[in-house]
Amino acid sequence: MTSLFHSARPTADTVRSEAPRATLRGAGWRSHLGTVRAKARYLRLLAWPVYGFLLWRYVDKNGLPYNNDLVFVWLIGALIAAAVHSGNRFGWLRVLRDWVPVMGAVWAYSLLRGYGSHTPWAVHWAPQVAFDKVVGGGQVWTVHLQHWLYTPGHLHWYDYAATTVYMSHFFAVFVVMAALWRKRHERFTRLVALYLALTFAAFATYVLFPADPPWLAAQNGHLPAITRIVQDVLNQSGLPRAGSLFENGSRFDNDVAAMPSLHASYPLLLTLFFWPVAKRRWVKVLLVAYPLAMAFSLIYGGEHFVIDILAGWTYTSVIFFGLNHILDRRAKRRAERLAAAGADDHGGLSHPEKRPAEKIRT
DSSP states (O other): OHHHHHHHSOOHHHHHHHHHHHHHHHHHHHHHHHHHHHHHHHHHHHHHHHHHHHHHHHHHHHOOOOSHHHHHHHHHHHHHHHHHHHTOTTHHHHHHHHHHHHHHHHHHHHHHHHHGGGOSSOOBOHHHHHHHHHHTTSSOHHHHHHHHHOBTTBOOHHHHHHHHHHHHTTTHHHHHHHHHHHHOHHHHHHHHHHHHHHHHHHHHHHHHSOBOOHHHHHHTTSSSOOOOHHHHHHHHTTOHHHHHHHHHOOTTOOTTBOSSOHHHHHHHHHHHHHGGGOOSHHHHHHHHHHHHHHHHHHHHTTSOOHHHHHHHHHHHHHHHHHHHHHHHHHHHHHHHHHHHHHHHHTTOSSSGGGSOGGGOOO
């Protein structure tokens, strides 16, 4: 028995011989871990260059992606690249968790919007023209502005500015959402809720009240000749691929989805959303200027009547204040329930030992 016990115990020589092996194994694991970290660091450094290269190749081959579904794909790709660059191993899963449902809802709207162009009701143009002639002194404001400012075959700086503002519609809200997602997630979810409610409310109106924009009303002979400024600028500025998006169109397009104007709605939504927290004067100036600049671009460019823009602002105001009121009440009730549950668990009167002595029956 004694020999058996002695043979089971490691001797000093055995310990000394195994110590270098353990040290080598530890050094090997540390070396392997260092290699993995180095590779991960290289992947982090490559995240943005790879994304930029893929985006450049896509734009070079297909033109600027301005459809909602394509914008979301590239936006999600940018957020994934940012997650990889930051070293967060599971950050890309969080990106997919939060953004794929939003992308699905926007894609569904885009698809339904295309189908909405085939409604059984007649397309409206007379009410918009009549209203705009009243506020325009006998002629719609698009005709007035293009007569005063537009020069066929010669682009002015304000033509480029109007086009830039118009095209920002396809990116601005989504970029703001991405910034909020990274910094203020609760504000991100609130903006998404407002955006989707506004978008689908507008879609319901497109189905029930298909309406011509000014350029299409002019093509149908209801107005004097009108030029689509944005299309003209894109075609004349050496960006044929970007311009061809209007010519080739998309199966999601709906030319009679003009009332209300979502181009006018989204800038006002951002203004109302950020105005309470805007502290700097230049931020407030920007928040006021953006909806007004968009309104001018839409009217001057022949994309919307004045009444389309006023309808878009009305939809935005009703949904912003109405939905915010509902969501705030829900959040308040939830906070009250949580507070009540916390009181019951930590000092409430739900346990006999917490009740006054005279109330406890023996």
